[in-house]
Amino acid sequence: MAGLRRKWRPSLGFVLGGGLVGTLVLSLLGLIALRYLGPEIGFRNAAGLLAVLIGCATAVLGYLMVRLLLRPISALAAYSGAVELGHPAEPPDHFGTQELSRLAGSVLSMADTLQRREASIRVFSDHVTHELKTPVTAIRAAGELLAEGNALTDQDCMLLQQILGASDQMQTQLGTLNSVAKARVPEHHGAATLNNLTDEMRASCPKLDLIIEGGDQTLPLAASGLRIVVRQLLDNAHRHGAGQVALIAKPGRLVIQDDGPGISDGNRDRVFNPFFTTAREEGGTGMGLTIVANLLSAHGGHIALIPSDTGACFEIVFPMG
Structure with a gap:
């Protein structure tokens, strides 16, 4: 990449300004040429010839725009998407303009830093x-x-x-x-529904009365990840004395409501803290909600404890699009 950085690259202003000037010049030259060629070879022939020449010149400008703008932006977007999904990918080797070169360098550096940080944590x-x-x-x-x-x-x-x-x-x-x-590692990209896990949820939590609404609603998380999230929340509800849990799926959202004793006002701000639990005697580790929060955060989602008249109510918001 150091060799690519030593190459001369035009600025973005130069490319855009050159494209606009080139379009204007072609138009003016076309009018001038039509004015003088028309009487000589006929206006219809002159117009056809100018159309071919202007088309070729426009194609050259279009090629330069694609090479200097569209191609590097598309390559950078594809690389960023692959990194987000945790897939191996080669960094782009073409950066177009000076501004895109600096942007690409920053994105590549950021991706490398984030990958090294995640690796160090693991x-x-x-x-x-x-x-x-x-x-x-x-x-x-x-x-x-x-x-x-x-x-x-x-x-x-x-x-x-x-x-x-x-x-x-x-x-x-x-x-x-x-x-x-x-x-924290994004390995659960995909989509699933609650119906995909209904039998498994009922078998793993036989003491809970599960009410499922919107079971056919597609949620933007693979079944493997959704299974971890739901299991942790159901286990959390069971450990805290709930007998019934409602799972309500909506576009981009999942609400989990139980009929347990709820969470006191003094503990509401600490439920997502690592190792915090009020059910240690029942085997709670205080890490279930932390695992859920980390998994969702790695996939662009978010979980929050929302006010409820009875029991505890958690809302999961998934990224849209």
């Missing part, structure tokens, strides 16, 4: 979970070994159970940390 999370799993497993094994002995007092047994419970919780949190990092 590597860091993988490294942390890998390094911590060994000591956590060792603590768990030591606790189980101690539990097999018969010389422990009741107080020692209580302390041992706390140690084993803490090790289990750490294992769960490490697995959830990996899930959060994976949720």
